[in-house]
Amino acid sequence: MTDWWRPLLAFLIWPGLLGGALLGWFDLWLYRKLLARLQGRQGPPFYQPFFDFVKLLGKRTILPGGISPLIFYGLPLVALVSVVAALALLPVPGTPMQSFSGDLVLLLYLLEMPALVDIIAGFATRSIYGQVGSTREAILSIGYNLPFITALVAVALQQGSFSLERVAAGPLGPVQILAGLALLLAIPARLKTNPFSIANAESEIVAGTHIEYNARPLALFELTHSLEVVAMAGLFAVLWVGPVADTGLRLILYLLVSAGVVGLTCLVAAAMARLKVEHAFRFFWTWGALAAALALAAALIW
Amino acid sequence: MADGIFSKLMQTSRLKSPWVYRVNGGSCNGCDIEIGPCFSPRYDAEQVGIVLQGSPKHADILLITGPVTLRTRAAIADIYAQMPSPKAVVALGSCPASGNVFAGSPTVLVGAAEAVVPVDIYVPGCPPRPQAIIEGIQQAARLLSEGRSRSQQALAASTNPEVKHD
Numbered sequence: 001m002t003d004w005w006r007p008l009l010a011f012l013i014w015p016g017l018l019g020g021a022l023l024g025w026f027d028l029w030l031y032r033k034l035l036a037r038l039q040g041r042q043g044p045p046f047y048q049p050f051f052d053f054v055k056l057l058g059k060r061t062i063l064p065g066g067i068s069p070l071i072f073y074g075l076p077l078v079a080l081v082s083v084v085a086a087l088a089l090l091p092v093p094g095t096p097m098q099s100f101s102g103d104l105v106l107l108l109y110l111l112e113m114p115a116l117v118d119i120i121a122g123f124a125t126r127s128i129y130g131q132v133g134s135t136r137e138a139i140l141s142i143g144y145n146l147p148f149i150t151a152l153v154a155v156a157l158q159q160g161s162f163s164l165e166r167v168a169a170g171p172l173g174p175v176q177i178l179a180g181l182a183l184l185l186a187i188p189a190r191l192k193t194n195p196f197s198i199a200n201a202e203s204e205i206v207a208g209t210h211i212e213y214n215a216r217p218l219a220l221f222e223l224t225h226s227l228e229v230v231a232m233a234g235l236f237a238v239l240w241v242g243p244v245a246d247t248g249l250r251l252i253l254y255l256l257v258s259a260g261v262v263g264l265t266c267l268v269a270a271a272m273a274r275l276k277v278e279h280a281f282r283f284f285w286t287w288g289a290l291a292a293a294l295a296l297a298a299a300l301i302w
Numbered sequence: 303m304a305d306g307i308f309s310k311l312m313q314t315s316r317l318k319s320p321w322v323y324r325v326n327g328g329s330c331n332g333c334d335i336e337i338g339p340c341f342s343p344r345y346d347a348e349q350v351g352i353v354l355q356g357s358p359k360h361a362d363i364l365l366i367t368g369p370v371t372l373r374t375r376a377a378i379a380d381i382y383a384q385m386p387s388p389k390a391v392v393a394l395g396s397c398p399a400s401g402n403v404f405a406g407s408p409t410v411l412v413g414a415a416e417a418v419v420p421v422d423i424y425v426p427g428c429p430p431r432p433q434a435i436i437e438g439i440q441q442a443a444r445l446l447s448e449g450r451s452r453s454q455q456a457l458a459a460s461t462n463p464e465v466k467h468d
Contacts, residue, residue: 032348040343047318048351054315055362059386062359206356214359214386 010088010097024226025049038270056219064212076220082113083227093251099165122209133208137199143284144189150292151182158299168242182291194269233258317447323361329368332429333395339432369397369404382419390442390451420452
């Protein structure tokens with residue numbers, strides 16, 4: 001193997017840690033700014049998510065009682081590394097990473113890690129609010145994963161491969177469009193925005209699963225969240241802009257579609273109130289299941 | 303050189319990103335109502351980076367309203383202890399400064415908020431205007447950024463006895 005540097009470069013620079021963080025801060029700012037403008041406010045300045053992150057890094061961590069430091073500091077690290085690895089796998093334009101067979105399955109597992117870490121973190125920190133948040137996240141993940149995973153499986157089925165590069169390179173047909181719609185249903189729940197901000201419902205359960213986290217571990221969780229935004233918007237974007245041949249044009253389209261997904265998520269969040277967990281679950285197992293079934297049926301027909 | 307850049311970046315970040323936790327120490331609710339408009343379209347404190355946090359563990363600045371009653375005293379001390387350093391305290395209105403019309407009441411603490419936590423900024427008024435509240439939070443953020451909040455100074459004095467304070 002002479003190409004050992006490719007995964008490393010993809011993990012650390014683009015589309016992994018550095019590029020992902022910059023894009024993630026931009027996406028978060030875009031989300032907050034757009035939300036503020038929709039509410040008639042001015043909104044935060046451009047650098048706000050970056051300064052929030054740096055400030056949290058400069059605080060002294062308080063270790064809550066009844067939890068081992070290894071778990072307390074380890075959980076956000078696991079979530080962060082998983083999301084960065086997932087980003088590194090994405091066939092983003094200009095990525096040095098070479099796609100391999102079955103990396104779509106690995107991507108699904110890696111994208112599942114932040115939710116799993118949140119669930120463990122909420123229970124392990126022994127706050128009653130954290131435990132309620134964990135329970136809600138666990139229930140919700142069974143809901144939103146139905147359209148999310150089925151949509152990706154449908155595209156893979158149509159392309160006859162579980163390699164991300166081949167899945168992304170497929171032409172923009174009815175399967176991609178239906179799968180994209182199913183993904184769009186799941187993305188607000190994955191990013192915990194309204195109407196699916198159920199696990200981190202700040203007016204009900206304070207900060208949900210992250211309630212006991214502070215200072216540096218919280219900074220890592222915030223960074224993980226911004227990278228998750230990039231990963232989710234990026235996953236949708238690569239499915240739609242994959243067939244474009246020119247790398248430069250594809251990169252511009254990738255960034256535009258990503259920003260569009262963030263904007264659409266923000267629009268939905270601004271327009272809707274929070275659902276109850278059972279209503280959200282029912283939504284995903286009826287409308288989400290319908291979208292997923294349509295995508296699967298389209299994959300079998302075309 | 304690199305150290306200077308990082309400390310400068312940290313100072314700017316603390317100035318630009320004050321996260322706020324509010325606690326009601328037996329207030330009549332007047333000051334609490336005035337906090338709400340700070341985040342409304344008219345004043346929009348988010349444009350200077352101020353965000354309301356639900357957990358004291360996420361906050362940099364503690365907003366105290368009310369004259370601090372015997373009932374709320376332990377809760378306020380507990381919440382202050384739960385905030386990670388560096389942190390600052392902003393007391394809103396006349397009550398946490400002096401007890402206001404509640405001074406002398408048998409259920410109100412003598413010495414108001416200062417008897418429980420080290421207050422950095424007092425925002426006068428009964429209640430203070432939203433502009434004044436935002437300015438108070440920004441002044442506290444400036445103290446944090448320059449390392450001049452009372453909790454930071456106490457911390458520096460306890461770890462480095464050569465630092466002088468007056």
